Amino acid sequence: MTEPLLEIRNLSGGYPPVQVFRNVNLSLFEGESIGLFGPNGHGKTSLMKTLAGLIDPWDGDILFGGKRLNLSGKMKTRLSQHLNYDIFRRRRIDPAAVVREGLIYVMQGNLLFPEMTVNEVLAIAPAAAGERTGVQEMQKQIHTLFPRLKERQNSKIRFLSGGERQMVSIAAGLLAMPRLLILDEPTLGLSPKMRLELGAAIRAIRETGLPLLIIDQNVEFLCSLIDRLYLFDHGTITRELDSDHMPDHDQIMSLMFESHA
Ligand SMILES: Nc1ncnc2c1ncn2[C@@H]1O[C@H](COP(=O)(O)OP(=O)(O)OP(=O)(O)O)[C@@H](O)[C@H]1O
Numbered sequence: 001m002t003e004p005l006l007e008i009r010n011l012s013g014g015y016p017p018v019q020v021f022r023n024v025n026l027s028l029f030e031g032e033s034i035g036l037f038g039p040n041g042h043g044k045t046s047l048m049k050t051l052a053g054l055i056d057p058w059d060g061d062i063l064f065g066g067k068r069l070n071l072s073g074k075m076k077t078r079l080s081q082h083l084n085y086d087i088f089r090r091r092r093i094d095p096a097a098v099v100r101e102g103l104i105y106v107m108q109g110n111l112l113f114p115e116m117t118v119n120e121v122l123a124i125a126p127a128a129a130g131e132r133t134g135v136q137e138m139q140k141q142i143h144t145l146f147p148r149l150k151e152r153q154n155s156k157i158r159f160l161s162g163g164e165r166q167m168v169s170i171a172a173g174l175l176a177m178p179r180l181l182i183l184d185e186p187t188l189g190l191s192p193k194m195r196l197e198l199g200a201a202i203r204a205i206r207e208t209g210l211p212l213l214i215i216d217q218n219v220e221f222l223c224s225l226i227d228r229l230y231l232f233d234h235g236t237i238t239r240e241l242d243s244d245h246m247p248d249h250d251q252i253m254s255l256m257f258e259s260h261a
């Protein structure tokens with residue numbers, strides 16, 4: 001069997017001294033789209049921020065394209081008299097190195113510069129592509145995927161709707177020419193109509209074969225975009241379901257409930 005593109009082994013982390021997730025194991029193969037579903041506040045975003053290098057893992061491995069992204073060893077072995085020597089030396093995981101490898105995380109909540117225009121944001125996004133090629137082709141595809149962004153190209157971000165901001169965020173992620181694109185709650189707070197529009201765009205991205213890791217609170221919507229689903233509860237993966245066993249809303253509720261029994 002081929003190696004996974006992303007492999008997470010026994011990953012633990014959080015915001016010291018509070019642990020948020022523990023012993024997370026997850027893998028994603030080339031061409032695959034996977035989903036992560038779980039209740040609010042149980043640590044999905046914290047796990048993704050750790051993959052992106054924004055917070056340091058405490059223990060475990062993050063392997064991407066066969067390379068380890070984080071320093072090995074438990075974090076506490078590197079602590080001495082409450083001094084974390086990683087701060088003075090180097091981080092346990094470096095966000096710039098993660099982007100260089102092509103693991104691109106589109107954060108929850110559309111963190112964009114409000115005073116920049118759509119075109120200005122899309123013009124700086126390719127800087128994250130580094131050595132990866134294909135930016136020009138991607139720039140052409142952006143307006144096909146998101147026709148609204150063409151209409152709104154000279155608008156400042158702060159005048160856009162939530163759905164339009166999400167489109168800019170995803171477009172910026174695509175212009176980084178990802179090898180894996182992570183979308184954290186792309187449809188949060190959107191109208192059903194906007195959810196459909198965004199869903200169609202994500203499906204089109206998936207059809208290009210780009211590996212995706214998607215988090216969404218609407219399980220039926222999420223399952224329409226993925227090949228495999230991981231259930232995440234109280235900071236750990238509780239179950240993995242393949243495409244033949246995608247749950248509907250009622251099934252997911254009983255599965256999540258079961259894991260507490
Ligand atoms: N910067 C932070 N410092 C301290 N604690 C934090 C920080 N960010 C999040 N937390 C806490 O970590 C826990 C997990 O939050 P996280 O945002 O990862 O959950 P989530 O599963 O993504 O939730 P949601 O579905 O609402 O997005 C929560 O208890 C949250 O309050």
Ligand SMILES: [Mg+2]
Pocket residue numbers: 044045046108184185
């Ligand atoms: Mg979250």
